[in-house]
Amino acid sequence: MVFATHRIIRDxxxxxxxxFGYERTDLSDTSFSRLYPAIADFVRTGQMWRSHLPGGQVYYDERIMEGADGRRFWCRVNGRSRHGVDPFAEALYCFEPMNRPVxxxxxxxxxxxxxxxxxxxxTNSAIATEVGLSKRTVEAHRLRMMRQVGVRNTAELIxxxxAR
Incomplete structure (x- = not known):
């Protein structure tokens, strides 16, 4: 569990x-960005959470994170904002490692x-709304992924x- 203000780990x-392979004191007053494989992942996750955390709602997702030793792993992250207007002003997060290979x-x-x-x-429509893309763009991403990995439908893609 972690308490953060404006995506800075406070405790x-x-x-x-x-x-993540750190001591508590190593993480205090540092940005969450150091725990992501790339800054683009940090920014994209922030955009998603900004649109879903306002008003004290609970939100969760699954993402790849990176430990102190460079090891990448999947996490399920639950979060709740304590501020009605600015979701990052004060938030509590719970990180749970997942048994999914990267x-x-x-x-x-x-x-x-x-x-x-x-x-x-x-659904494609819900995903499009959540990530700020058009429904057609989401469909194109799904189709491209299915072709890349050689599967025929969404069930096989999942x-x-x-299995990865």
């Missing part, structure tokens, strides 16, 4: 720090984001995603 428990496939960060939302059972 966390020992389990959170250990998950492979260096040719899937881009945006495709991984869309695939994660597809795996959550969201199975491929979870």
């Amino acid at each position: 966390c428990n020992d389990e959170f720090a250990a998950l 492979t260096e496939a040719t899937v881009t960060g945006r495709q991984r984001q869309i695939l994660t939302l597809v795996a959550q059972g969201k 199975a491929w995603f979870f």
